[in-house]
Amino acid sequence: MEELLTYLLQYGELxxxxxxxxxxxxxxxxxxxxxxxxxxxxxxxQIGYVTEGVFRVCYYDKTxxxxxxxxxxxxxxxxDMNSFRDETPSAxxxxxxxxxxxxxxxxxxxxxxxxxxxxxxxxFVKITSYVLENKLKFTGNMLVQDAQQRYLNxxxxxxxxxxxxxxxxxxxxxxxxxxSLSRIRKNIP
Amino acid sequence: MEELLTYLLQYGELxxxxxxxxxxxxxxxxxxxxxxxxxxxxxxxQIGYVTEGVFRVCYYDKTxxxxxxxxxxxxxxxxDMNSFRDETPSAxxxxxxxxxxxxxxxxxxxxxxxxxxxxxxxxFVKITSYVLENKLKFTGNMLVQDAQQRYLNxxxxxxxxxxxxxxxxxxxxxxxxxxSLSRIRKNIP
DNA sequence: AACCGCAATTGCCAAATGACAAGAAATGCG
DNA sequence: CGCATTTCTTGTCATTTGGCAATTGCGGTT
Numbered sequence: 001m002e003e004l005l006t007y008l009l010q011y012g013e014l015x016x017x018x019x020x021x022x023x024x025x026x027x028x029x030x031x032x033x034x035x036x037x038x039x040x041x042x043x044x045x046q047i048g049y050v051t052e053g054v055f056r057v058c059y060y061d062k063t064x065x066x067x068x069x070x071x072x073x074x075x076x077x078x079x080d081m082n083s084f085r086d087e088t089p090s091a092x093x094x095x096x097x098x099x100x101x102x103x104x105x106x107x108x109x110x111x112x113x114x115x116x117x118x119x120x121x122x123x124f125v126k127i128t129s130y131v132l133e134n135k136l137k138f139t140g141n142m143l144v145q146d147a148q149q150r151y152l153n154x155x156x157x158x159x160x161x162x163x164x165x166x167x168x169x170x171x172x173x174x175x176x177x178x179x180s181l182s183r184i185r186k187n188i189p
Numbered sequence: 190m191e192e193l194l195t196y197l198l199q200y201g202e203l204x205x206x207x208x209x210x211x212x213x214x215x216x217x218x219x220x221x222x223x224x225x226x227x228x229x230x231x232x233x234x235q236i237g238y239v240t241e242g243v244f245r246v247c248y249y250d251k252t253x254x255x256x257x258x259x260x261x262x263x264x265x266x267x268x269d270m271n272s273f274r275d276e277t278p279s280a281x282x283x284x285x286x287x288x289x290x291x292x293x294x295x296x297x298x299x300x301x302x303x304x305x306x307x308x309x310x311x312x313f314v315k316i317t318s319y320v321l322e323n324k325l326k327f328t329g330n331m332l333v334q335d336a337q338q339r340y341l342n343x344x345x346x347x348x349x350x351x352x353x354x355x356x357x358x359x360x361x362x363x364x365x366x367x368x369s370l371s372r373i374r375k376n377i378p
Numbered sequence: 379a380a381c382c383g384c385a386a387t388t389g390c391c392a393a394a395t396g397a398c399a400a401g402a403a404a405t406g407c408g
Numbered sequence: 409c410g411c412a413t414t415t416c417t418t419g420t421c422a423t424t425t426g427g428c429a430a431t432t433g434c435g436g437t438t
Contacts, residue, residue, distance in 0.1 A: 067333050069329050070329075081318070081322065082322060085318075091326075125314050128318060129270065129274075129317060129318070129321070132318070132321040132322065132325060133270065133271060133321065135325060136321065136324060136325055136328070137280075139325070139328060139329065139332075140258050140259075140328065141256075142332060143328075143331060143332065143363070143364030144256050144361065144364045146396095146424070146425090147424080147425075148424095166385075166386095167385075167386060167387095168385075168386085172333070174332070175332030175333050176425075176426085177425075177426060177427080178385085178386070178387090179386090179387075179388080179425090179426075179427085179428095180424085180425060180426075181386095182386060182387050182388080183387085183388080183425090185387095186387080186388090335394070335395090335426095336394080336395075337394095355415075355416095356415075356416065356417095357415075357416090365395070365396085366395075366396060366397080367415085367416075367417090368395090368396080368397085368398095368416090368417080368418080369394085369395060369396075370416095371416060371417050371418080372395095372417085372418080374417095375417080375418090
């Protein structure tokens with residue numbers, strides 16, 4: 001819980017009373033490995049702050065193969081923002097790839113906080129724009145790099161994450177086959 | 190000018206008085222082909238609405254090669270949002286690749302509008318989050334496609350744009366060499 | 379301990395793409 | 409118009425990556 005407040009305070013100020021309001025609304029939720037936090041076709045009216053575990057955001061093609069868009073892990077918000085904001089069906093899945101613990105806000109509670117806490121919206125505007133632009137900058141580079149560079153880049157950007165993520169999911173994130181990733185790993189000390 | 194208002198009205202309401210305020214602040218600016226709207230290392234305290242022309246957002250590597258992140262064309266905002274929001278130096282260049290006409294707001298004027306027009310900020314939050322998520326979804330797919338699929342995708346997403354953009358810039362956007370793009374084009378009716 | 383199922387590794391070959399270089403076409407300019 | 413410069417195309421060859429299949433490795437179950 002402290003972690004969440006610390007995280008939020010990076011993006012705006014919150015006095016003691018406001019922090020208490022936030023703590024009142026937050027609900028602990030555990031999500032087992034393999035379960036979904038959000039599913040394509042369903043409205044996901046919740047936003048979660050990950051305190052433990054790793055999720056992947058992914059989609060499936062017609063043949064049933066899955067592709068990983070990105071990973072979400074400790075001290076980040078996990079949410080399908082389009083679905084949450086507009087209450088439209090998700091286009092993607094958010095799957096727990098380890099057992100996860102999350103602090104969840106329902107859309108209704110989130111909206112109440114928005115009314116009760118001036119600057120609440122502002123915090124989330126900053127967070128989402130910061131996160132999105134960062135992601136865009138990172139993934140924008142990937143096209144012009146070969147597979148090994150992308151992998152090394154991933155390692156340095158997300159230290160330790162590679163070991164918590166199945167190889168096939170990491171491969172689909174990097175845009176290569178599991179075989180290729182396996183070969184790349186072999187070529188690195 | 191009308192185009193700008195039409196564009197903004199897609200994201201929020203503006204009464205006659207508010208529209209007049211916006212028109213007062215907007216300044217026409219022409220940018221010659223090859224000139225920059227923003228440059229790496231400099232603060233870019235302006236946001237522009239493109240009424241004519243094409244820009245590319247790009248960066249350079251150590252050896253001086255340039256890489257195109259994306260293109261901005263008519264009826265879109267062109268801005269280095271990080272630089273504009275935080276008044277920090279840009280990390281990228283925004284280069285006019287044709288002669289361009291732009292409606293520009295300085296940061297100061299933009300902030301005044303934010304005070305004078307309730308919902309102004311909201312409009313821009315919607316625009317940026319919409320644009321960013323779209324871009325992310327589009328570019329996120331690119332890694333798992335081969336070069337030809339990416340090119341075809343570009344053609345259908347941005348009809349007509351391919352003919353207004355030099356081949357080498359389009360190639361660097363697609364993450365391939367100019368030679369490869371040339372060959373791909375040959376293989377398509 | 380033996381077995382099963384899934385994930386990861388590895389080998390082999392084919393296809394895609396890059397690197398480099400030469401030539402053709404388009405563009406700009408006096 | 410003609411020349412110079414840039415951009416685009418094309419050829420050749422090397423490298424990367426994918427597709428497929430066989431094999432190995434590991435955790436869980438009986």
